Amino acid sequence: MKTKLNVGERLTLVQIIPEKGSFKTMRTVETVKNTLYLSDEEREEFEIKQNGSNLAWNAKGSEPKEISFNDFGLELIMEAFESLDITESLTSPQYLLYKHFKDEEEKAKEEVKEVEKPKGQN
Numbered sequence: 001m002k003t004k005l006n007v008g009e010r011l012t013l014v015q016i017i018p019e020k021g022s023f024k025t026m027r028t029v030e031t032v033k034n035t036l037y038l039s040d041e042e043r044e045e046f047e048i049k050q051n052g053s054n055l056a057w058n059a060k061g062s063e064p065k066e067i068s069f070n071d072f073g074l075e076l077i078m079e080a081f082e083s084l085d086i087t088e089s090l091t092s093p094q095y096l097l098y099k100h101f102k103d104e105e106e107k108a109k110e111e112v113k114e115v116e117k118p119k120g121q122n
Protein backbone atom coordinates (compact mmCIF):
# COMPACT_ATOMS: atom_id res chain seq x y z
CA MET A 1 0.00 0.00 0.00
CA LYS A 2 1.14 3.50 -0.78
CA THR A 3 0.07 6.47 1.30
CA LYS A 4 1.19 10.03 1.86
CA LEU A 5 2.53 10.99 5.29
CA ASN A 6 4.21 14.10 6.64
CA VAL A 7 7.05 14.16 9.18
CA GLY A 8 4.76 14.29 12.21
CA GLU A 9 2.69 11.35 10.98
CA ARG A 10 5.80 9.30 10.28
CA LEU A 11 7.11 9.98 13.78
CA THR A 12 3.72 9.09 15.30
CA LEU A 13 3.80 5.74 13.51
CA VAL A 14 7.31 4.97 14.74
CA GLN A 15 6.07 5.47 18.31
CA ILE A 16 3.24 2.91 18.07
CA ILE A 17 5.22 0.10 16.44
CA PRO A 18 5.88 -2.83 18.82
CA GLU A 19 9.22 -3.02 20.59
CA LYS A 20 9.11 -6.79 21.00
CA GLY A 21 7.65 -9.79 19.25
CA SER A 22 8.51 -12.86 17.22
CA PHE A 23 11.40 -12.96 14.78
CA LYS A 24 9.00 -12.36 11.89
CA THR A 25 7.36 -9.44 13.71
CA MET A 26 10.67 -7.83 14.57
CA ARG A 27 11.89 -8.22 11.01
CA THR A 28 8.75 -6.41 9.84
CA VAL A 29 9.26 -3.77 12.55
CA GLU A 30 12.77 -3.17 11.24
CA THR A 31 11.49 -2.76 7.66
CA VAL A 32 8.68 -0.41 8.69
CA LYS A 33 10.95 1.71 10.86
CA ASN A 34 13.50 1.99 8.07
CA THR A 35 10.70 3.16 5.78
CA LEU A 36 9.50 5.76 8.29
CA TYR A 37 12.80 7.07 9.68
CA LEU A 38 13.96 10.36 8.25
CA SER A 39 17.05 10.16 6.08
CA ASP A 40 19.97 12.52 6.65
CA GLU A 41 18.90 14.40 3.53
CA GLU A 42 15.36 14.80 4.88
CA ARG A 43 16.64 15.98 8.26
CA GLU A 44 18.63 18.64 6.47
CA GLU A 45 15.86 19.55 4.00
CA PHE A 46 13.20 19.79 6.74
CA GLU A 47 15.62 21.54 9.15
CA ILE A 48 14.80 19.14 11.98
CA LYS A 49 15.58 20.70 15.35
CA GLN A 50 15.24 19.31 18.85
CA ASN A 51 13.41 21.64 21.27
CA GLY A 52 13.66 19.91 24.63
CA SER A 53 11.76 16.65 24.20
CA ASN A 54 10.00 17.87 21.03
CA LEU A 55 11.09 17.95 17.41
CA ALA A 56 10.38 20.87 15.10
CA TRP A 57 10.64 21.15 11.31
CA ASN A 58 10.05 23.67 8.56
CA ALA A 59 6.98 23.89 6.30
CA LYS A 60 8.43 21.33 3.86
CA GLY A 61 8.23 18.70 6.62
CA SER A 62 4.48 19.25 6.83
CA GLU A 63 4.05 18.31 3.17
CA PRO A 64 3.06 14.65 2.73
CA LYS A 65 5.53 12.29 1.07
CA GLU A 66 4.53 9.02 -0.55
CA ILE A 67 5.46 6.05 1.62
CA SER A 68 5.03 2.39 0.65
CA PHE A 69 4.30 -0.48 3.02
CA ASN A 70 4.23 -4.16 2.15
CA ASP A 71 1.32 -6.29 3.37
CA PHE A 72 3.17 -7.38 6.52
CA GLY A 73 4.10 -3.81 7.38
CA LEU A 74 0.54 -2.59 6.89
CA GLU A 75 -0.78 -5.48 9.00
CA LEU A 76 1.69 -4.62 11.77
CA ILE A 77 0.63 -0.95 11.73
CA MET A 78 -3.08 -1.79 11.76
CA GLU A 79 -2.61 -4.28 14.63
CA ALA A 80 -0.78 -1.58 16.61
CA PHE A 81 -3.65 0.85 16.02
CA GLU A 82 -6.25 -1.80 16.89
CA SER A 83 -4.43 -2.58 20.13
CA LEU A 84 -4.48 1.10 21.09
CA ASP A 85 -8.16 1.26 20.13
CA ILE A 86 -9.14 -1.79 22.21
CA THR A 87 -7.36 -0.42 25.28
CA GLU A 88 -8.87 3.03 24.62
CA SER A 89 -5.35 4.48 24.51
CA LEU A 90 -5.51 6.37 21.19
CA THR A 91 -4.23 9.94 21.35
CA SER A 92 -5.67 12.57 19.05
CA PRO A 93 -2.75 12.41 16.55
CA GLN A 94 -2.90 8.60 16.59
CA TYR A 95 -6.67 8.65 16.02
CA LEU A 96 -6.30 10.94 13.00
CA LEU A 97 -3.59 8.73 11.55
CA TYR A 98 -5.61 5.55 12.24
CA LYS A 99 -8.57 7.16 10.46
CA HIS A 100 -6.27 8.00 7.53
CA PHE A 101 -5.16 4.37 7.26
CA LYS A 102 -8.75 3.09 7.58
CA ASP A 103 -9.83 5.48 4.80
CA GLU A 104 -6.95 4.31 2.59
CA GLU A 105 -7.88 0.69 3.30
CA GLU A 106 -11.50 1.34 2.28
CA LYS A 107 -10.39 3.14 -0.88
CA ALA A 108 -8.17 0.18 -1.82
CA LYS A 109 -11.08 -2.25 -1.27
CA GLU A 110 -13.33 -0.14 -3.51
CA GLU A 111 -10.65 -0.10 -6.23
CA VAL A 112 -10.41 -3.90 -6.06
CA LYS A 113 -14.21 -4.19 -6.36
CA GLU A 114 -14.15 -1.97 -9.46
CA VAL A 115 -11.45 -4.08 -11.09
CA GLU A 116 -13.28 -7.31 -10.27
CA LYS A 117 -16.63 -6.16 -11.76
CA PRO A 118 -17.65 -8.14 -14.83
CA LYS A 119 -17.41 -6.20 -18.09
CA GLY A 120 -20.48 -4.20 -18.92
CA GLN A 121 -21.34 -3.42 -15.27
CA ASN A 122 -20.81 0.04 -13.82
